[in-house]
Amino acid sequence: MYDAIVIGAGPCGNMAALQLASAGSSVAVLDWRANIGDKLCTGIIGKECADLFPPAPEHIHSKANSATIIAPSGKRYHIERPTTQAYIVNRVAYVNAVAERARQAGADYILNTRVSDIRITDSRAEITAGAGEDKTTYTSRIVIIAAGFGSPLLRMVGLGSKSGGEYLVGCQVEARAPSLTEIEVHLGSDTAQESFAWLVPLSNSHALVGMAPRRRANGQMDAFITRLRTEGSITDIAGKPQTWGIPIRPISRSYAHRVLVAGDAAGLVKPTTGGGIYYAFLSGRIAAEAAHIAITNDKFTPNALRGYERSWKAVFGSELRVGYYARLLFETLNDNQIERLMAEFLSDDILAEYIGDDVAFDWHSRPILRALRHANIRRLLTTLGPAAAPFVARLLQAR
């Protein structure tokens, strides 16, 4: 029997396994993928994430200290800082490197193995997994579910929601973009209604083209690609766009008897941008700390594990709440309102005065709440109409 089984070898599961194995626990990581970390993602991480969980230099495509945001009208806002704000990494290599460290610390990796059942008894967790008909039951004292977006495993332990929660549909394809030099974010109903689209330079003249609307991006993604081609921003497309969900709200409870849920599986993603790598690492680490305490004390009841949820909420709970209401507010805006908000929000004085620090990339609530205090933005918010009002009120209460 293992002390802990981690389901999922994404950023979250590997980080949890690394921490647990380093603390001396016996741990196994199960994943149905053969290639660790090979999940649809753009691979942008903020400076703070890169400082805490450094990518190897050879896994960094590029460093970003600027971006261009394109308003619905086509007006371009160039934002630039003197220092690096974000890194565009080779996500597969980055995530693999954490798994390799966990392996070296003693974690067992069992790949090509899909978990199909979880049974919790008084004395252990029984995890049934395998490929096809060939199944094995693994046992552990505690299980960390880090199985990513929309995992059906949550229902087996009495967690999650029937509807699968609230999410965005991430859609992305690789393209050639020889002249692209910096990240572009595109807004507007013609591009990605209620959300945003992106163009992110990799190395070797390649780029990732994507969007994250609330619903499937079928026609919109094709139209966006056609527009970028026509404008000459991209040339060839490598294959068909792929889609995968991005949760934007945490599940209502992230622990149960002998179970902790972390990362995307628990809905721990920045609701503003859909970025989840950093919180996956953080929540994987926090889950490992909680599991270690439970293993040491031999106490696995929900009561003994509830400190896990308190801990992640203390670190980024208010980020998730403020980010969620900021997103809902944004979703009520029409193109004209987005245009006006951008003109105010991205004006030089607001950027310098309110968003001008390095933490803005990973911590959105502070710049959002600070900008709300600015007289021009407050005046603008009062003109947004009844649909926006409840979310403005929620944000103002969050101060």
Ligand SMILES: Cc1cc2nc3c(=O)[nH]c(=O)nc-3n(C[C@H](O)[C@H](O)[C@H](O)COP(=O)(O)OP(=O)(O)OC[C@H]3O[C@@H](n4cnc5c(N)ncnc54)[C@H](O)[C@@H]3O)c2cc1C
């Ligand atoms: C299009 C798109 C672009 C994105 N871009 C960014 C970005 O630029 N920056 C950023 O920070 N975030 C981004 N994200 C979000 C980010 O990818 C996720 O938040 C992050 O990967 C979550 O990590 P995780 O470890 O929780 O889950 P995952 O990375 O999803 O890993 C879960 C693992 O569990 C495994 N698994 C699932 N079910 C089972 C099972 N039954 N048995 C065994 N194994 C199982 C899967 O194979 C997978 O390896 C993007 C998402 C999308 C869709």
